[in-house]
Amino acid sequence: MLYRPRVAVDVERLYRRYGPMVLRRCTAMLSDEDEAMDAMQDVFVKIVRSEAGLDDRGLSSLLYRAATNTCLNKLRTRRRKPTDPQGERLAQIAQAVDATAQSEARSVIARLFGAEPESTGTIAVLHLHDGLTLEQTASVVGMSVSGVRKRLRKLQANLRALEGTA
Numbered sequence: 654m655l656y657r658p659r660v661a662v663d664v665e666r667l668y669r670r671y672g673p674m675v676l677r678r679c680t681a682m683l684s685d686e687d688e689a690m691d692a693m694q695d696v697f698v699k700i701v702r703s704e705a706g707l708d709d710r711g712l713s714s715l716l717y718r719a720a721t722n723t724c725l726n727k728l729r730t731r732r733r734k735p736t737d738p739q740g741e742r743l744a745q746i747a748q749a750v751d752a753t754a755q756s757e758a759r760s761v762i763a764r765l766f767g768a769e770p771e772s773t774g775t776i777a778v779l780h781l782h783d784g785l786t787l788e789q790t791a792s793v794v795g796m797s798v799s800g801v802r803k804r805l806r807k808l809q810a811n812l813r814a815l816e817g818t819a
Contacts (some may be wrong), residue, residue: 664701671713672697675720682724692723699723733786765811772796773804780805 675696679689696719766774772794779790780801791801 664697667700667712667716668697671716674713675716678717678720679724682721683727688727689724692720692727695723696720733784761815764815765808769804769808773808776801776804777808 672693676689676693679692679696680686683689683692696716699719700716775794776790776796779785779793780787785793787798787801791798794801796804
């Protein structure tokens with residue numbers, strides 16, 4: 654094996670040269686300009702952290718792959734912890750503190766969970782409030798992941814319907 658000494662990489666030059674390519678890749682994958690900018694910054698932060706161990710050859714491929722992996726991680730996180738309005742509404746209900754908000758929350762909860770099995774409430778708390786993954790939630794309640802997913806979809810559809818009537 655031939656030993657080749659590693660040469661320090663000029664990150665600023667890389668950013669100017671490959672930044673637009675990385676941003677295009679991130680934007681294409683994430684479909685959100687702000688999130689794509691964050692992902693691009695994450696890619697270059699990783700490069701800065703590993704700068705001493707980089708080889709100047711094949712950097713465009715490395716950056717493209719790093720952008721892809723960073724975006725895939727962001728998409729996985731987005732799937733696990735969606736920032737949809739129903740999720741935000743459920744969080745507001747869970748965090749109600751004053752008497753009026755608690756009364757409204759009880760009313761919404763009664764309408765939302767009234768015809769649902771008790772385990773649906775447990776699923777909602779574990780996944781939407783406590784942040785457990787679908788797999789972890791399924792394991793706790795003794796259901797399949799697809800069953801948990803189906804219950805959550807139904808719950809969110811019911812909440813959308815309630816929001817539409819309110």
